Amino acid sequence: MSTLIDGKALAAKMRAQMGEEVENLVKETGKRPGLAVILVGADPASQIYVRNKEKACESVGILSTAHRLSAETSEEELLKLIDRLNEDPEIHGILCQLPVPDHICTDNILQRISPQKDVDGFHPINVGNLVLGKECLMPCTPAGVMEMLNAYNIDPEGQHCVIVGRSTLVGKPLIQMMLNKNATVTVTHSRTRDLASICCQGDILVAAVGVPELIGRDHIKQGAVVIDVGINRREDGKLIGDVDGVAAAEVASYYTPVAGGVGPMTITMLLKNTIRAYKNAYGV
Ligand code: NAD
Numbered sequence: 001m002s003t004l005i006d007g008k009a010l011a012a013k014m015r016a017q018m019g020e021e022v023e024n025l026v027k028e029t030g031k032r033p034g035l036a037v038i039l040v041g042a043d044p045a046s047q048i049y050v051r052n053k054e055k056a057c058e059s060v061g062i063l064s065t066a067h068r069l070s071a072e073t074s075e076e077e078l079l080k081l082i083d084r085l086n087e088d089p090e091i092h093g094i095l096c097q098l099p100v101p102d103h104i105c106t107d108n109i110l111q112r113i114s115p116q117k118d119v120d121g122f123h124p125i126n127v128g129n130l131v132l133g134k135e136c137l138m139p140c141t142p143a144g145v146m147e148m149l150n151a152y153n154i155d156p157e158g159q160h161c162v163i164v165g166r167s168t169l170v171g172k173p174l175i176q177m178m179l180n181k182n183a184t185v186t187v188t189h190s191r192t193r194d195l196a197s198i199c200c201q202g203d204i205l206v207a208a209v210g211v212p213e214l215i216g217r218d219h220i221k222q223g224a225v226v227i228d229v230g231i232n233r234r235e236d237g238k239l240i241g242d243v244d245g246v247a248a249a250e251v252a253s254y255y256t257p258v259a260g261g262v263g264p265m266t267i268t269m270l271l272k273n274t275i276r277a278y279k280n281a282y283g284v
Pocket residue numbers: 141164165166167168169170171188189190191192195208209210211214229230231232262263264266
């Protein structure tokens with residue numbers, strides 16, 4: 001019998017708790033947590049993501065301020081805005097929605113955001129602290145994966161975790177998070193030979209690839225925990241993951257659906273990071 005890991009329900013439960021926590025903290029500090037979201041250009045998908053982040057903030061009592069800038073905004077102007085937000089005591093978290101237009105250097109932007117306000121966990125200081133196993137703001141999607149495992153009492157300690165995908169956003173930070181929980185970690189990627197035989201060894205198998213249903217029955221060990229980070233849109237508009245969901249439901253002990261799995265957890269972890277940054281700012 002396979003158990004579905006319900007990310008949507010977990011996210012809703014966490015947000016309800018965060019809403020209460022925020023109101024208590026506002027009474028204590030007299031200040032409300034503030035998140036600044038920067039969007040450069042009019043990419044339709046990015047506009048939806050930013051709107052969703054604003055709505056999520058409202059739902060837990062975080063003040064969100066969106067800075068919607070034209071696609072022609074120069075890197076210098078963007079850096080000046082970040083400098084202003086870094087200094088603004090009402091703003092505790094800053095994120096710049098990626099991708100930014102080609103004339104802007106992504107690294108320069110990410111490195112300019114104060115590490116204390118870096119709620120995406122992309123600043124090299126936060127990346128370094130994650131590697132060192134120290135307290136830091138962590139990238140939201142892999143942090144959401146760890147939160148889901150924890151909520152379902154799945155302890156990575158001693159387990160073999162196979163990660164498919166080595167992106168800076170998901171795969172690489174997840175390696176560290178799993179190591180920090182004493183898992184044995186194998187990471188695979190587009191140049192990996194005989195992917196199925198490696199995936200089959202995973203007690204915990206995480207797919208973060210962006211290739212629809214790459215992971216099939218042959219990749220899943222009987223009784224494994226299967227986490228599907230992938231979000232792919234089929235021609236008929238339906239969202240599907242990197243894992244064949246039917247196979248996962250038959251072979252895995254636990255598995256995440258797409259949609260309603262990792263997706264809702266990502267924004268929830270952004271809220272968690274913003275509250276963390278705010279608490280750090282007031283020492284509460
Ligand atoms: P990416 O394109 O940056 O990285 C993909 C990784 O997959 C690379 O490391 C690449 O080497 C590897 N890869 C590609 N083809 C492969 C193959 N055939 N075999 C093995 N490895 C292969 O992607 P990303 O940003 O990490 O995102 C991955 C997926 O996760 C996408 O579908 C994305 O939409 C989704 N995603 C979901 C969330 C969420 O909130 N649920 C957040 C971020 C990304």
